[in-house]
Amino acid sequence: MSEAFTYRTISELSSLLHKKETSSTELTELYLSRAEALAEKTNSYIKLTRAEALKAAAAADKTLKAGEAGPLCGVPLGVKDIICQDGVEITCGSKILKGYVPPYDATAVAKLKQAGAVILGRLNMDEFAMGSSTENSAFGPVHNPWDLEYVPGGSSGGSAAAVAAGEAPAALGSDTGGSIRQPAAFCGVVGLKPTYGRVSRYGLVAFASSLDQIGPLTQDVRDAALLLNCLAGHDRRDATSLAEKVPDFTAALTGELKGLRAGVLKLDGLSGVDPEVLVSFRQAVELLAGAGVEIKEIELPHLDYGLAAYYIIAPSEASSNLARYDGVQYGLRCQDTPDVVAMYKGTRGEGFGDEVKRRIMLGTYALSSGYYDAYYLSALKVRRLLKNDFDQVFSGLDVVLTPTTPTAAFKLGEKTQDPIGMYLADYFTVGANLAGLPGISVPCGFSKAGLPIGMQAVAPALREDLLFKLAYGYEQRTEWKDKHPSI
Ligand code: GLN
Numbered sequence: 443m444s445e446a447f448t449y450r451t452i453s454e455l456s457s458l459l460h461k462k463e464t465s466s467t468e469l470t471e472l473y474l475s476r477a478e479a480l481a482e483k484t485n486s487y488i489k490l491t492r493a494e495a496l497k498a499a500a501a502a503d504k505t506l507k508a509g510e511a512g513p514l515c516g517v518p519l520g521v522k523d524i525i526c527q528d529g530v531e532i533t534c535g536s537k538i539l540k541g542y543v544p545p546y547d548a549t550a551v552a553k554l555k556q557a558g559a560v561i562l563g564r565l566n567m568d569e570f571a572m573g574s575s576t577e578n579s580a581f582g583p584v585h586n587p588w589d590l591e592y593v594p595g596g597s598s599g600g601s602a603a604a605v606a607a608g609e610a611p612a613a614l615g616s617d618t619g620g621s622i623r624q625p626a627a628f629c630g631v632v633g634l635k636p637t638y639g640r641v642s643r644y645g646l647v648a649f650a651s652s653l654d655q656i657g658p659l660t661q662d663v664r665d666a667a668l669l670l671n672c673l674a675g676h677d678r679r680d681a682t683s684l685a686e687k688v689p690d691f692t693a694a695l696t697g698e699l700k701g702l703r704a705g706v707l708k709l710d711g712l713s714g715v716d717p718e719v720l721v722s723f724r725q726a727v728e729l730l731a732g733a734g735v736e737i738k739e740i741e742l743p744h745l746d747y748g749l750a751a752y753y754i755i756a757p758s759e760a761s762s763n764l765a766r767y768d769g770v771q772y773g774l775r776c777q778d779t780p781d782v783v784a785m786y787k788g789t790r791g792e793g794f795g796d797e798v799k800r801r802i803m804l805g806t807y808a809l810s811s812g813y814y815d816a817y818y819l820s821a822l823k824v825r826r827l828l829k830n831d832f833d834q835v836f837s838g839l840d841v842v843l844t845p846t847t848p849t850a851a852f853k854l855g856e857k858t859q860d861p862i863g864m865y866l867a868d869y870f871t872v873g874a875n876l877a878g879l880p881g882i883s884v885p886c887g888f889s890k891a892g893l894p895i896g897m898q899a900v901a902p903a904l905r906e907d908l909l910f911k912l913a914y915g916y917e918q919r920t921e922w923k924d925k926h927p928s929i
Contacts (some may be wrong), residue, residue: 447472448608449926452517452665455611459506459516466499466506466516470560473518477562477609483590483929486604488523488581490563491530498560505558513668515558520610522601523564524571525656526645527551534647535569535579535597538793539773548645549677550614550656557672562610566600569795570764571621571649573597574867577858578797585854586629587927588893592851595625595867601659602629607929612660612669616646618653619752620846620871623883626659627846627896630885630922632913633659634666637903638878639684641670642677650759651682653752653875662923663884663914667691670906686904694907699915700734702908704899705839707870708739714866716849722887722895723845729919730843735912740835740842744827745873751828752872753865754808754821760798761805767793800861829877836902841912844870846883846896874900882909885922894922 447469450458458464474492481487495518502516521527524534526544528551533539547555554561568578576584576599584599586592587607594603598615602625605613615622617635626633634657641656648654658669671692676685706727709715731737769775769789776788794802808817835842848869857864874881879900886897897916901908917923 448476449661450611451661452514452611452668455517456513456515460511466502466560467496469516470495470499470518470562473562473610477604480607480609480929483585484587484603484607484609485582485584486566486600486607486609487520487563488533488535488566488600491561494530495560495562498555502558502560512557514554514672516560518560518562518610519554520562520565520601520604520613521551522567522598522613522615524567524616524647525550525614526647527561527564530564532564532647533581534571535567535581536793536795536798537580537774538767538789542773544645546645549642549679550673551645553672565598565604565613568597568599569798570647570760571597571616571618572760572797572801574620574624574864575857576600576625577854578795580795583854586851586893587929588630588851589891591853592893593628593854595628595851597621598659599625602626602631602633605629605631605659605661606927608926612658612665614656615659616654616656617875618649619756619875620868622657622659623846623871623881623896623898624867626883628851628894630894630925631659631661632663632666632885633657633883634670634906634909635874635881636670636674636906637684637880639682640880640904640906641673642675642680642683644677644679648763650756651763652759653756663910663917664692664695666882667695667910684904689907691907691910694910695914696911697915697918699730699912702841702912703736703738703839704730704912705738705740705835705842707842707844708741714848714869715845718889719845719847719849719895723897726886726897726916727843730916733915733919738839740839742828742831742835742873744824744831747824748828748873748876749865749869751821751824752868752876753804754817755825755876757801757805758808758818759805761802761809764798764802825876828873832873832877832879840908841899841901844898846870846898850889850891850893850895870898879903880906880909882913884913884917887922
């Protein structure tokens with residue numbers, strides 16, 4: 443791809459488009475070719491939708507010519523393959539949806555299209571968004587562009603890798619327990635999980651409905667704000683979407699940090715956090731303090747139980763949500779079975795991968811009579827206690843800071859036989875989902891092996907502006923976003 447356009451942000455591309463220094467058709471061609479050229483290396487995309495993309499680009503070029511275009515018009519983007527796009531087969535990284543073509547756009551996709559954005563293709567992911575490494579995809583694992591032997595994180599690993607490798611200027615992901623923020627941290631990009639209800643989930647295939655949110659993965663904080671401007675807002679088709687006013691999030695990008703009050707999670711005595719991650723995180727906190735952020739050490743006493751609660755609640759909801767894939771209505775159907783029960787069993791046995799089966803079993807067990815109180819109900823109580831912890835610290839603070847992940851990216855295959863080890867990658871991220879809060883991950887350094895490290899900020903509900911303010915102020919004072927993998 444013409445070097446001039448690789449690693450340009452949405453705002454840069456938009457300005458080039460408005461100045462007629464390039465066209466959407468040219469950019470779309472360039473990104474499609476780069477994605478094709480890198481496909482063997484990263485495996486970021488499940489499918490490129492070349493024809494649809496070029497058609498959308500041509501339409502965007504007309505709008506641009508007419509001079510009525512907004513900031514996303516003509517800009518190419520990737521979409522995680524769990525968000526419905528009218529007329530394009532959706533897989534959710536699974537075999538079980540084979541052949542299923544949604545007859546409608548998810549609201550998030552409809553909004554992108556409305557804004558004139560061009561969808562390049564469908565990004566790879568852990569099956570039904572269950573995983574932290576994108577190794578649970580029926581379409582093969584995604585490779586981290588910084589080192590192809592490492593995982594990109596998950597479940598939105600395709601989205602994060604595509605943005606990090608310059609195969610898309612930005613992408614949509616979904617985050618149920620960290621699936622936007624954790625891969626963003628592993629791939630050195632920005633990932634935002636909005637407040638629960640901020641973005642409509644209409645057309646997002648459900649994993650755990652009380653936790654799922656759609657959000658952007660971008661090269662910088664400004665692009666995340668631009669995309670949230672487009673995606674946010676009430677949708678009568680999603681009863682959980684909030685009827686709150688959507689501010690212009692770019693107004694928070696002032697660069698000013700003075701006066702912000704940040705709680706830094708006390709990490710002493712926490713085992714499993716890599717010393718390299720601690721060093722980068724502490725340096726980031728020091729930089730913020732030097733720039734005028736008021737820093738206070740805090741504790742979230744129930745965070746330690748968050749992971750256990752999450753891995754009861756998410757599988758419980760998943761076991762119910764995934765009951766619909768029985769070969770009757772969607773995708774795959776096992777043929778030549780003697781009766782309908784054999785057809786259900788055959789379809790689910792063949793169609794689901796091991797991790798999805800594990801989650802369905804965990805969830806079904808936790809919800810079954812006799813165990814419901816011991817597991818599911820207890821997990822809900824922990825969820826409330828954790829929410830109370832956040833409410834309490836936010837009575838005197840604007841944001842809570844933690845590392846996004848306990849370690850930088852691990853090697854492909856390293857944790858596939860160790861589900862608990864894999865789940866631990868979500869230690870810092872699940873809290874925001876359980877409490878319904880917005881969270882962002884921004885790059886804050888590199889390990890000695892040259893792999894990215896991320897810092898997470900969490901804010902009170904509907905205060906994404908505080909996340910943008912802090913993250914942008916930090917980004918302006920560092921150079922992490924200018925570093926790219928040599929791929
Ligand atoms: N890694 C977590 C899980 O496997 C989070 C997934 C997600 O956010 N979609 O459940």
